[in-house]
Amino acid sequence: MAAQPVSITVDxxxxxxxxxxxxxxxxxxxxxxSQDGFARNPFADxxxxxxxxxxxxxxxxxxxxxxxxxxxxxxxxxxxLVRKLDWHVCTWAVDRGNLSQAVSANMLSQLHLTTDEFNxxxxxxxxxxxxxxxxSQLISKKLxxxxxIPAQMTLWSIVAVxxxxxxxxxxxYATRSLLGLLEGGFIPDIVLWLSYFYTSRExxxxxxxxxxxxxxxxxxxxxxAFGLLHLDGVHGLAGWRWLFLIEGLITLVxxxxxxxxxxxxxxxxxxxxxxNGWFTDRETAIVVNRxxxxxxxxxxxxxxxxxxSFLTHAxxxxxxxxxxITPRRLWHAISDYDLWPIYAxxxxxxxxxxxxxxxxxxxxxxxxFSTFNTNLLTIPSTAIGILTLLGxxxxxxxxxxxxxxxxxQALWTLPCILALRFWPGAxxxxxxxxxxxxxxxxxxxxxxxxxAWASKNSGSVRTRSVSAAFYNMCVxxxxxxxxxxxxxxxxxxxxxxNTHLIIINILVIGLFVTTKVYYVMRNRFRERKWNTxxxxxxxxxxxxxxxxxxxxxxxxxxx
Numbered sequence: 001m002a003a004q005p006v007s008i009t010v011d012x013x014x015x016x017x018x019x020x021x022x023x024x025x026x027x028x029x030x031x032x033x034s035q036d037g038f039a040r041n042p043f044a045d046x047x048x049x050x051x052x053x054x055x056x057x058x059x060x061x062x063x064x065x066x067x068x069x070x071x072x073x074x075x076x077x078x079x080x081l082v083r084k085l086d087w088h089v090c091t092w093a094v095d096r097g098n099l100s101q102a103v104s105a106n107m108l109s110q111l112h113l114t115t116d117e118f119n120x121x122x123x124x125x126x127x128x129x130x131x132x133x134x135x136s137q138l139i140s141k142k143l144x145x146x147x148x149i150p151a152q153m154t155l156w157s158i159v160a161v162x163x164x165x166x167x168x169x170x171x172x173y174a175t176r177s178l179l180g181l182l183e184g185g186f187i188p189d190i191v192l193w194l195s196y197f198y199t200s201r202e203x204x205x206x207x208x209x210x211x212x213x214x215x216x217x218x219x220x221x222x223x224x225a226f227g228l229l230h231l232d233g234v235h236g237l238a239g240w241r242w243l244f245l246i247e248g249l250i251t252l253v254x255x256x257x258x259x260x261x262x263x264x265x266x267x268x269x270x271x272x273x274x275x276n277g278w279f280t281d282r283e284t285a286i287v288v289n290r291x292x293x294x295x296x297x298x299x300x301x302x303x304x305x306x307x308x309s310f311l312t313h314a315x316x317x318x319x320x321x322x323x324x325i326t327p328r329r330l331w332h333a334i335s336d337y338d339l340w341p342i343y344a345x346x347x348x349x350x351x352x353x354x355x356x357x358x359x360x361x362x363x364x365x366x367x368x369f370s371t372f373n374t375n376l377l378t379i380p381s382t383a384i385g386i387l388t389l390l391g392x393x394x395x396x397x398x399x400x401x402x403x404x405x406x407x408x409q410a411l412w413t414l415p416c417i418l419a420l421r422f423w424p425g426a427x428x429x430x431x432x433x434x435x436x437x438x439x440x441x442x443x444x445x446x447x448x449x450x451x452a453w454a455s456k457n458s459g460s461v462r463t464r465s466v467s468a469a470f471y472n473m474c475v476x477x478x479x480x481x482x483x484x485x486x487x488x489x490x491x492x493x494x495x496x497x498n499t500h501l502i503i504i505n506i507l508v509i510g511l512f513v514t515t516k517v518y519y520v521m522r523n524r525f526r527e528r529k530w531n532t533x534x535x536x537x538x539x540x541x542x543x544x545x546x547x548x549x550x551x552x553x554x555x556x557x558x559x
Contacts, residue, residue, distance in 0.1 A: 041293050043069035052296050063267045063288040073286050081283055082202070088278050089197050090209045106371070107240045111168055115362075115488045121176045122358065122483040128180025130476040136185020137192075137469035145193040146264040149186070153255030156182035161248035164241040184476075188469040191451060196265055197287060199294035200456055201397070207448035208393035215386045221247065222382070225375045239371075333458075333466035338522065338550050338557065341515040342454045345406075345508075346474035349446065352413045352505040354482035355497060356420070357441055366492060367430040377434060381441035388412075388444035396449045403519075403559050406446035406453075407512040414505045416440035421498035428493075447475075456558045457519075459549030519559035526553055 043049040049069040056064040108118055140148040159178045166172055190210060191203075198206050225243055232239030263269040263278070266287040270277035279287060356363075360381075364374040396405040419436055420426045427433055451468055458467045485497045530553055533541065541553060550557065 041069070042296060043067075043293065048296075052292075062265050063292075066267060066285045066288050067292060068285060068289060071285055071289050073290075078286065078290065081279075081286055084278070084283070085197050085287070086206070086209065089194065090206055090213070107238075110238060110240075111166060111172060113169060113172065115486075115491065117169055117172075119483055119487070121172050123480055124173055125176040125180040126476050126480040126483060128177045129184040130180075130473050130480065132181045132184025133188065133469045133473040133476065134185075134466070137188050137466060140185065140189045140192060144264050145189045146262040147259075149189050149193065150255055150258035150262060152182055152186055152189070153258055154252060155255075157248050157251035157255050160251060161245055163244040163248070164237070166241075166244075185469060185472075187451075188472050191455070191468045193262070195455070197291065199291060200452075201294070203455065204448050204452035205390075205393050205397055207452055208389050211389060211445060211448055212386050215382050215389070219379050219382050222375045222378050226372050229371055229375070334470055336458070336467070336550070339454060339457060339467055339471075341511075341518050342450060342457065343471055343474045344511055345450055345515060346454075346471045347478045348504055348511065349406075349410065349450070349478070349508050350475060351478050351482045351485075352410070352417055352501045352508065353440060353443055354479060355486045355494075355501065356417075356437055358483065359486055360437060360441065363427065363437065364434065367427070367433060369430065369434075381438045384438075384442035385445060388442060389448070392444035392446060393448050402449055402453045403512050403516040406449045407509060409444050409446040410505055410508040410512065412443045413440060414502070414509070417498055417501045417505055421495060421502060426493070453558060457550055459552070459555055516559055519557040523556050523559075526556070530554060 043052065053064075053067065056067060108114075113121075136148070136152070156179055159175055159182060163175050166175065191207065194203060194206055194210070224247060228243045228246055229239035231237070231242040234242070237245075260271075260273055263271075266279065266284050269279060269284075277284075360378055361374050364377055365371070369377060392405060392408055396402055399405065416436060416439055420440070423436070425432055426436065451471055454467045454471045485500055486494050487497065490496045530538070538554075545552065547553065549555065
């Protein structure tokens with residue numbers, strides 16, 4: 001079925017937007033849509049199509065041979081294809097930590113570790129994780145996430161297995177550091193890989209699927225721990241050693257399989273061991289073209305050519321999936337002050353719930369629950385957390401609102417932490433304390449919303465590929481802070497620590513409100529300046545400006 005002709009509209013006061021970029025007046029192109037409902041197609045403009053065809057060729061974009069400005073598909077066809085993508089792309093989940101289950105089995109006493117030494121081991125892990133974030137992202141962009149992610153999984157699973165031979169403090173610290181170095185960058189690498197298959201609007205909910213998979217894996221891990229810890233004493237090994245050994249081997253198998261199951265892109269799913277690939281030729285073309293029509297920059301090389309039109313200006317400075325990030329591009333991404341509010345959210349938003357989560361198994365053991373029941377009692381909060389995670393992400397997508405929806409997390413945790421601090425029965429009465437902590441840890445996790453928010457407000461793949469890593473570095477730095485809030489001299493009620501968590505939680509709420517105000521004011525400032533320009537001045541700006549990504553006058557921030 002042929003698409004309707006592209007029409008040109010003129011509206012000086014109400015510009016349309018494409019990925020946050022205002023397309024003004026005579027340059028405003030209505031999407032090419034058939035009666036079945038086709039996606040917005042910026043390539044309907046022959047000049048834009050010709051320009052990007054040249055750019056994709058010069059950058060050696062791996063999917064360039066299936067780019068087709070005239071390709072059409074129905075909404076039903078695309079919906080079916082997205083379901084297929086969800087099955088193949090969103091099913092990756094690996095358990096990256098079983099330390100809490102091991103701690104519930106008296107690992108600390110058997111290794112002669114104090115609570116503060118346990119905290120220091122976690123700090124070593126988090127600092128190592130933090131230091132590995134950007135290097136991992138640089139390696140991923142050079143080698144491709146399809147190669148680096150399986151390598152990460154394989155290497156850290158080998159270290160995880162080696163934890164069954166821990167002998168004391170030194171070996172505990174060493175393995176924590178190695179695991180942090182190898183796991184660092186995993187989440188940004190996954191975000192980068194997912195962006196090759198999904199549009200910007202689809203990404204947040206898919207990220208929530210990913211974290212849901214991790215939570216589901218955590219539930220399975222708790223059930224496995226219940227059984228594996230019963231092996232205590234078999235062949236002279238403690239139950240927690242069996243836990244590290246067997247779960248590490250399972251992760252190793254998944255990591256090795258990932259080398260064969262993670263394609264570099266939609267056009268590279270056919271291999272000698274998968275001759276039919278994931279998609280038909282038509283489906284492959286739809287996957288590629290719908291992603292590029294959502295964001296044409298995903299196939300660009302910044303050094304390939306100079307911009308010539310409004311859409312090229314909107315997305316210059318980007319890379320294909322085998323191009324390394326240079327120091328100059330890295331500096332531009334880090335110094336992007338318009339993303340600093342989101343980085344600040346990443347720094348403190350996840351601190352209030354972290355210590356209660358880290359100490360959950362220890363708390364339950366101290367309250368008198370057995371090792372085996374403790375591992376089972378961690379499951380309800382994880383299961384409920386899956387539902388709240390999906391719910392909050394769906395709300396954000398449904399209402400196209402990020403700030404206030406994400407802030408629900410902080411509003412959820414604040415009364416729970418207040419109760420932990422001021423309720424007389426907190427950390428004394430077993431079942432009421434368990435109920436309180438379960439409600440607290442069932443909080444709606446806003447991580448998927450915020451990391452996709454950072455990607456959206458980056459405005460280009462140049463900054464997007466690094467912003468996810470830098471945002472996650474801020475999250476890990478916050479985890480380092482969180483790992484040192486509950487201290488031995490404050491045990492077992494942690495009144496001082498919980499007071500600090502209350503203060504931080506209130507700061508988080510204030511930061512969300514401040515971020516909302518900042519982006520609203522930035523958009524209003526640009527809108528006023530843009531509206532004072534004549535049609536000729538706007539055209540001149542679009543054709544001559546050196547501003548890129550979210551620094552363009554016609555870019556509008558999501559909030």
